[in-house]
Amino acid sequence: MAHDSAIPVSAENTYPFDARGVAKRFRHAAIFGALSALGAGETMRFCNDHDPLPLLSQIQGHFGDQVQIKYVSREPGQIVIDFLIQG
Numbered sequence: 881m882a883h884d885s886a887i888p889v890s891a892e893n894t895y896p897f898d899a900r901g902v903a904k905r906f907r908h909a910a911i912f913g914a915l916s917a918l919g920a921g922e923t924m925r926f927c928n929d930h931d932p933l934p935l936l937s938q939i940q941g942h943f944g945d946q947v948q949i950k951y952v953s954r955e956p957g958q959i960v961i962d963f964l965i966q967g
Contacts, residue, residue: 894923894962899932908935915939915947920967925952928959939963 895918902910914924931954939947946966953960 893921894925897924897926899926899928908938911935912939912942915943915963915965918963918965920965922965924963926959926961926963928961929957931959932961936961 895914897911897914899907899911911926918924936949939949948962948964948966950962950964951960952962
């Protein structure tokens with residue numbers, strides 16, 4: 881995946897996922913697939929144009945405590961969230 885300078889990546893084992901470039905009908909499946917591909921201690925840095933509250937509920941329901949969710953930015957038009965896979 882190419883690095884998008886709009887998504888800040890500061891740590892090793894952090895992989896950017898820019899949802900803005902994924903067709904809406906495939907977006908949730910792509911996000912769940914990406915999260916499932918991560919190993920313990922790895923982070924997906926997710927960027928979107930809106931706050932995906934329904935998606936966050938779905939992720940928590942599916943992965944439970946396995947995924948830690950942390951906002952990096954909640955600026956209008958650029959939401960950045962880290963999804964950390966717990967070991």
